[in-house]
Amino acid sequence: MxxxxxxxxxxxxxxxxxxxxxxxxxxxxxxxxxxxxxxxxxxxxxxxMPCMPDTLSDTEVPHFFRERYVHSGYRPLHRNWRYYFWSLLQCHNETINVWTHLLGALVVLIKTAHLTETVDFINDPHSWALLILLLSSVAYMTFSTLAHLLAAKSEVCHYAFFFLDYVGVALYQYGSAVAHYYYAIEESWYEHVQGLFMPVASLLCCLSCFCCCYGTYWNYSLPSWVRKVSQVVPSAIAYCWDSSPVFHRISLWLLSWTWSDSRSTSALIFHFGQVVFFLTSVFFFTHPLPQCWFPGHCDFLGQGHQIFHVLLVLCTLCQINASYLDYLNRRHIYIHFHADREALLFLFLYVLTLVTCALIAIYMLANVKKLLRDKTK
Missing domain, CATH: 1.20.5 (Single alpha-helices involved in coiled-coils or other helix-helix interfaces)
Structure with a gap:
């Protein structure tokens, strides 16, 4: 080379x-x-992320925004919307309230996606009651998340988003009623409320929404306990009516001592769980515990309303599991009670309830704006 x-x-x-x-x-x-x-x-x-300002003490925000026994962690008013959305990642006195229902909504969505593998929500009209319950559960948790996240922007926003929250609660009441009436009811109770149950349930949903909005509207001039009463009493009446098929079925189950059907027993255990979780949640909704024992020490974590949120999510998950098991295992019973066209009627009544509650919220918000204008004059 x-x-x-x-x-x-x-x-x-x-x-x-x-x-x-x-x-x-x-x-x-x-x-x-x-x-x-x-x-x-x-x-x-x-x-x-925008520059996040420090949270404020209760003496630095208007009286309307203060919560009893919560002394700090309040967000400043009149910031841009970006700030309040980003406050999802900030530590303030509403952070846990936001995340409990946000995560709850995500869990229900995942559960819904899982159920679509075994339930034909499109072609089976008998599954529509379960679908209404799922949609209502996501709605009330989403509306609650928005209320606790964005209501601190201004007084008008406070009213608007909590009115939206009350619409979500009314929808959840309807979803609970239709699922209990469709799947959980026994023949002896069905004979007493046939043709009456769902119209009354829809009426009570609208009444509950109106009373919650009206109590908040008068929050300026009435003691806080009056607002609680205006929220709790109509909601309690609606709950007793909506859950009466479950109460009746559990009472028959306890009295009969016939627990041999494991499929029915599993559903009843979930029904019993949802009742226990709901009644416990009501206690924490109506009592400022444990923050009244430790004023100023539960501002971020440990408020009764946070416990209420967690218990309500557990109640909802038990309710969904119970209704799904009833949908699977009690088909031979409920197909004799409800024709296909009845499922369509319940779906129409659900939309009508939504529209009525939305109009109630819009009407009350218009009154709020007028009240605030008169106040500034």
Whole structure:
């Protein structure tokens, strides 16, 4: 081999070696580059977040926004919407209330997606009552999340978002009623309330929504306990009516001592669980515990309303499981009670209840705006 050829061969071999080493180093360095990008994510996230102001004490916000025994953690008013959305990641006295129902809504959505694998929600009219319960559960948790997240922006927003929350509660009451009436009812109770149960349930939903909105509307001039009464009494009446098929069925189950049907027993255990969780949640909704024992020490974590949220989510999950088991195992019973067209009627009544409650909320919000205008004059 001549000298020029030898030199050319050496140069080509050297170039090949450099390319191979470059490729090798690139493969080695790629994970480190990706790791650097991952490490920069928190920094990029922090740069995208707006400057979050410090939370305020109860003496620094209007009296209307103060909660009893909660002394700190209040967000400032009249900031841009971006601030209140980003406050989802900030520590304040509504953080836990927001996350409990946000996570609850996500769990119900996942549960719904799982149920679509075994339930034909489109072609089986007998499944529509279960679908209404699922939609209502997601709605009330989502509306509650928005209320606790965004209501601190202004007084008008406070009213508007909590009126929306009350619409969600009314929808959940209807969803509970239709699921209990469709799947859980026994023949002896069905004979007494046939043709009457769902119209009365819809009426009570609308009444509950109106009373909750009206009690909040008069919050300026009435003691706080009056607002609680205006919220609890109509909701309690609606709950007793909506859950009467469950109460009746549980009482028959306890008195008969016939627990041999394991499928029916599993559903009844979930029904019993939802009753226990709901009644316990009502206690924490109506009593400021434990923050009244430790004023100022439960501002972020430990408020009774936070416990109420958790218990209500557990109640809802038990209710969904019970209704699903009844849908599967009691079909031979409820198909004799409800024709296909009746399911369509209940769906129509659900939409009518939604529209009526929305109109109630809009009407009360218009009165609130007028009240605030008169107040500033």
């Amino acid at each position: 001549s000298a020029p050829s030898r030199i050319l061969f050496v140069v080509q071999d050297l170039r090949r070696t450099l390319v191979e080493r470059s490729t090798f180093m690139e493969k080695i360095g790629r994970p480190f580059i990706n790791l650097q990008k991952v490490r920069r994510v928190p920094q990029m996230f922090a740069e995208a």
